[in-house]
Amino acid sequence: MSIAISGLTKRFGQTDVLCGVDLEVSKGELVALLGPSGSGKTTLLKIIAGLEWPDAGRLAVNDQNWLQLAAQDRRIGFVFQHYALFPHMRVRDNIAFGLSVRPRSERPGKAVIAAKVDEMLHFLQITHLADRFPGQLSGGQRQRVALGRALAIEPAVLLLDEPFGALDAAIRRDLRRWLRGVHDATGSTTIFVTHDQEEAFELADRVVVMGEGRIEQIGHADAIHDHPATPFVARFMGATVEFPVTLNSGRAEASGLDISALPRRALPDGPARLFARPEDITLIPDAGAPWRIASRISNGAHLRFVLSHPALGEAEADVPRRTANADALTPDAAVRLRIEAGTIFPAERGIATTSVRSPGFEPVKEKSR
Amino acid sequence: MTTAAIAPPIRAKRVLPGFTLSLGTTLLYLTLIVLIPVLALILKGAEMGPARFWQIISSPRAVAAFQITLTAAAIATVINAVYGLLMAWVLVRYEFPGKRLLDAMMDVPFALPTAVAGLSLTALFSANGWFGQVLEAAGIQVVYTIWGIVLAMAFTSVPFVVRTVQPVLEDLDPALEQAAVTLGAGPFAIFRRVVLPAILPAWMAGCTTAFARSLGEFGAIVFIAGNLPFRTEIAALLAYIRLEEYDYNGAAAIALVLLGFALVLLLASNLLQFWAARYREGQK
Ligand SMILES: Nc1ncnc2c1ncn2[C@@H]1O[C@H](COP(=O)(O)OP(=O)(O)O)[C@@H](O)[C@H]1O
Ligand SMILES: [Mg+2]
Numbered sequence: 001m002s003i004a005i006s007g008l009t010k011r012f013g014q015t016d017v018l019c020g021v022d023l024e025v026s027k028g029e030l031v032a033l034l035g036p037s038g039s040g041k042t043t044l045l046k047i048i049a050g051l052e053w054p055d056a057g058r059l060a061v062n063d064q065n066w067l068q069l070a071a072q073d074r075r076i077g078f079v080f081q082h083y084a085l086f087p088h089m090r091v092r093d094n095i096a097f098g099l100s101v102r103p104r105s106e107r108p109g110k111a112v113i114a115a116k117v118d119e120m121l122h123f124l125q126i127t128h129l130a131d132r133f134p135g136q137l138s139g140g141q142r143q144r145v146a147l148g149r150a151l152a153i154e155p156a157v158l159l160l161d162e163p164f165g166a167l168d169a170a171i172r173r174d175l176r177r178w179l180r181g182v183h184d185a186t187g188s189t190t191i192f193v194t195h196d197q198e199e200a201f202e203l204a205d206r207v208v209v210m211g212e213g214r215i216e217q218i219g220h221a222d223a224i225h226d227h228p229a230t231p232f233v234a235r236f237m238g239a240t241v242e243f244p245v246t247l248n249s250g251r252a253e254a255s256g257l258d259i260s261a262l263p264r265r266a267l268p269d270g271p272a273r274l275f276a277r278p279e280d281i282t283l284i285p286d287a288g289a290p291w292r293i294a295s296r297i298s299n300g301a302h303l304r305f306v307l308s309h310p311a312l313g314e315a316e317a318d319v320p321r322r323t324a325n326a327d328a329l330t331p332d333a334a335v336r337l338r339i340e341a342g343t344i345f346p347a348e349r350g351i352a353t354t355s356v357r358s359p360g361f362e363p364v365k366e367k368s369r
Numbered sequence: 370m371t372t373a374a375i376a377p378p379i380r381a382k383r384v385l386p387g388f389t390l391s392l393g394t395t396l397l398y399l400t401l402i403v404l405i406p407v408l409a410l411i412l413k414g415a416e417m418g419p420a421r422f423w424q425i426i427s428s429p430r431a432v433a434a435f436q437i438t439l440t441a442a443a444i445a446t447v448i449n450a451v452y453g454l455l456m457a458w459v460l461v462r463y464e465f466p467g468k469r470l471l472d473a474m475m476d477v478p479f480a481l482p483t484a485v486a487g488l489s490l491t492a493l494f495s496a497n498g499w500f501g502q503v504l505e506a507a508g509i510q511v512v513y514t515i516w517g518i519v520l521a522m523a524f525t526s527v528p529f530v531v532r533t534v535q536p537v538l539e540d541l542d543p544a545l546e547q548a549a550v551t552l553g554a555g556p557f558a559i560f561r562r563v564v565l566p567a568i569l570p571a572w573m574a575g576c577t578t579a580f581a582r583s584l585g586e587f588g589a590i591v592f593i594a595g596n597l598p599f600r601t602e603i604a605a606l607l608a609y610i611r612l613e614e615y616d617y618n619g620a621a622a623i624a625l626v627l628l629g630f631a632l633v634l635l636l637a638s639n640l641l642q643f644w645a646a647r648y649r650e651g652q653k
Contacts, residue, residue: 050550051547051550051551071550071551072550074551075553078547078548078551080544080547080548084542084547084548085548086545086549086563087567087648088567088648089648097552097562098552098553101549101553101554101562102553133648135648149548150551
């Protein structure tokens with residue numbers, strides 16, 4: 001089933017949660033919605049499921065207008081962030097739920113449902129859990145049951161809200177591979193929400209980056225990593241050091257920076273802003289340069305430097321500890337900064353100094369590591 | 370348990386100080402206020418011997434009183450089970466003007482002296498009262514009949530159902546119902562298969578307490594019931610009459626039967642709740 005979304009808006013009270021979302025998902029595709037918390041991912045997913053209703057916009061699935069279809073009739077599989085398993089039903093009955101609530105005329109016989117549940121248990125490799133209650137399962141097991149319950153109705157569209165959000169790292173990686181297998185085997189169109197870049201890029205065919213109710217960029221891992229479409233994406237992808245630069249026929253210049261490695265940018269001359277990751281900044285000792293090393297901290301593999309500039313402020317750089325000139329990079333040394341990779345955007349008005357954002361500018365609790 | 374005997378005892382620090390003191394005080398209080406009166410009642414009953422006890426409680430007037438009390442309490446509880454659930458549902462699930470006022474009014478039967486409740490109900494439902502006139506015209510008499518007793522019982526015990534179901538309904542994860550919707554369940558199926566099982570233990574507990582309260586209700590009933598022996602005389606009133614006649618044994622025997630009902634009810638309710646919550650057992 002192909003999904004076509006256009007101009008979707010939604011507000012809760014005074015906040016615009018979605019401000020004009022356009023998205024196409026083709027049949028059998030696995031798409032990730034990636035964004036910091038509060039960017040409207042869950043709301044978008046719930047609108048597709050029919051659990052929320054947009055204020056404006058269109059949602060068509062296989063050219064059928066889904067905004068006129070009740071959630072019950074959409075035949076979607078929805079996996080909730082905290083699983084939402086029915087606590088008073090055994091695993092078997094949880095999985096059978098979608099089949100056993102059908103109207104009598106469409107409901108399969110008891111034996112058919114039981115066989116279908118057995119098949120699902122087998123497919124998800126949870127046969128041994130069939131007679132347990134959800135309260136007796138681990139997080140990863142609950143996740144599998146939740147997916148089994150959603151898949152049992154053979155949904156045309158599968159929607160997953162932070163499916164691995166509450167699990168620890170090793171189980172996440174396991175389940176990720178397993179989910180990909182399930183998707184490929186069922187051939188359903190799948191959209192899943194995550195705030196974890198690694199998860200999105202590893203699992204999805206295409207990644208949709210969302211920020212504050214808007215789609216910022218759609219693409220594959222390399223493109224989003226190397227060519228962020230907006231400052232938001234650049235920051236979200238870890239380019240947390242920002243320098244004010246001046247563009248001169250497509251070349252960026254700034255005091256104490258060597259930006260010659262970056263390709264020309266087709267932007268008008270004048271002030272602009274350069275976004276770089278700390279690990280893409282190389283430090284070159286240069287007695288005449290304006291940057292000074294303010295501090296140097298080692299975490300074993302890397303040295304993290306804080307640099308200061310009399311006019312521009314502070315910047316951060318990450319350097320492998322075993323680089324040749326590491327010994328020369330001592331506090332108070334004067335250095336030049338060579339930017340190996342980065343992206344230049346038109347200047348945001350009113351910001352003329354360097355700024356460093358801590359890499360996790362999204363809330364810390366959301367970090368997976 | 371066995372390791373505790375071998376390992377040197379390590380006493381965990383408690384968050385609240387004075388555990389021993391606070392537990393001791395509570396137990397003492399419970400003993401004084403609940404255990405000793407109940408024990409005294411039982412001893413009083415034992416004192417008279419089984420034959421006399423049986424004679425008292427099987428007298429036609431006592432049997433009639435028990436029948437009336439149980440029947441009226443059962444009807445009142447069924448009414449409250451339905452109405453209390455509906456009330457709790459409305460208070461939790463809908464937003465409407467005056468909701469907080471309605472919520473506060475739910476406590477009126479708790480706060481109102483039962484005699485006041487009895488008097489106002491009597492005034493409303495007597496032949497020339499606001500409701501009484503209308504019902505009279507339809508050929509229904511409430512005052513001085515068992516329906517008067519049912520009414521008084523229902524009025525005083527409805528908060529028990531509302532106030533036990535309400536918090537459970539509030540805590541119910543909305544995602545459960547949303548999950549059911551995405552799986553194709555209609556409103557009725559969602560209520561029966563998802564919501565009801567979740568609130569069933571609390572609902573049953575509320576109904577049991579309401580029933581027990583109805584069995585023991587006195588103040589509100591005596592005004593509206595007319596208190597005709599064999600017709601509208603409740604067990605608690607009969608015990609009171611016996612006491613007035615200095616027939617302590619008679620009063621104690623009837624009271625003991627009421628106590629027995631209450632204990633059986635409590636046990637049944639606990640067993641039912643235990644069963645309804647069986648899926649919570651054995652959780653890791
Ligand atoms: N039912 C609701 N009522 C009011 N505000 C809501 C509701 N649901 C979500 N929001 C708000 O909408 C914004 C986006 O929420 P959500 O879609 O859950 O984001 P995400 O899933 O990306 O973290 C948040 O600011 C949140 O507070
Ligand atoms: Mg969310």
